[in-house]
Amino acid sequence: MDDAKACLTIVAMAGVTYLTRSAPLLALAGRTLSPWAIRLLAHVPASVLAALVAPALLRPDGRFDVGLGNVVLWAGLAAFALAVRTRGFFGPVALGMGIVAAARYFLG
Numbered sequence: 780m781d782d783a784k785a786c787l788t789i790v791a792m793a794g795v796t797y798l799t800r801s802a803p804l805l806a807l808a809g810r811t812l813s814p815w816a817i818r819l820l821a822h823v824p825a826s827v828l829a830a831l832v833a834p835a836l837l838r839p840d841g842r843f844d845v846g847l848g849n850v851v852l853w854a855g856l857a858a859f860a861l862a863v864r865t866r867g868f869f870g871p872v873a874l875g876m877g878i879v880a881a882a883r884y885f886l887g
Contacts, residue, residue, distance in 0.1 A: 850886070854878035
């Protein structure tokens, strides 16, 4: 790809990214949302996180695996339980990483 085409691609992708991120802000500016919409939007971050994490937990090697050998799934469930209990971030992350590291070290 030549330099002009690469620059044009970068500028176009930046424009698309800016448009998709700013359009909702511009469309909703100055409006009051209903309580129902506010409650709905409050669940978006958790939904996005679940959509990103679920494939990594359920398909760690590229195939669906919910068995006992899926260490990543069990570490994720333990981290989730700790996160629900403590409402913290670093503790669950450390626990999940520790479980995966220990399992890979001791189980091969």
